Amino acid sequence: MILSGPGAEFNDEKVLLHRMSAGDTNAFSTIYKLNSPKVYYYALKIAKNDTLAQEIVQDVFIKIWGLGEQLNSIENFQGYLRIVTRNYTLKVLRRIAIEFQASKMTTHNYQEGHNDTEEYVIFKDSERILNEAVEKLPAQQKLVYQLCHQEGLKYEEVAERLNLSKLTVKTHMQLALRFLRNYVSNHTDIAVLIILLNLLSEKN
Structure with a gap:
């Protein structure tokens, strides 16, 4: 018709x-x-x-x-x-x-046997982008981020280790997260972005 x-x-x-x-x-x-x-x-x-x-x-x-x-x-x-x-x-x-x-793919325990999957490719891409962003942080913010997010320390523990006030540590962390969120938002697609923004939430 x-x-x-x-x-x-x-x-x-x-x-x-x-x-x-x-x-x-x-x-x-x-x-x-x-x-x-x-x-x-x-x-x-x-x-x-x-x-x-x-x-x-x-x-x-x-x-x-x-x-x-x-x-x-x-x-x-x-x-x-x-x-x-x-x-x-x-x-x-x-x-x-x-x-x-x-599946805890953000840990180092992720099995290399999955490296032929699309999910693993996206995971490695998100890991690479986040590492790039972390390297661009000012030294103090980078250190606080690594201690809080990568070593899992609380603000109080980081403050004691670095001889800083808890408020100063929190401020460094908030500034670091703000920079990292902006960086990944401008350097990745939405699939990776969703994963990274979940990772870059304030946890203390």
Whole structure:
């Protein structure tokens, strides 16, 4: 069915969605071909990861296919695609960050046997970026950060070791974290950023 004139594209889309809602795989194939590049672009813009964006395209369209008759109630399909892609991409990135924390991938005990996984690549990237940022800290802030975050000392313990007041240690730490957050925000994609920002929370 070919329509022409004002609103033809919209009407074609509505017809395709209606046919899709009834289980028409040809209509689904057409919708997929027309819109998968847009979904890929939306996902890539957020995730900054080609492999992840490609996987998200597949998952988003599987979700859309599963809507069935609900497809008929979608008034703005393009807007719907953007929202679903954004939400799903952020959900995937949050899951990656949670899995990183749960598996303690930020410790030196992470097994080298996992080094062929995408998660390990992202982990090593986050580790590299954070190390770069730490090296750029002023000497005192760097020392306080290393004692607090890397050795796990409390502010009181760091203050005693460095012969500083607890308030001074806290100030150094807050300044260090502010710099590190800004640095990683400007030097990484969102998957790594979520992980690093979780790591760069004040813990004392």
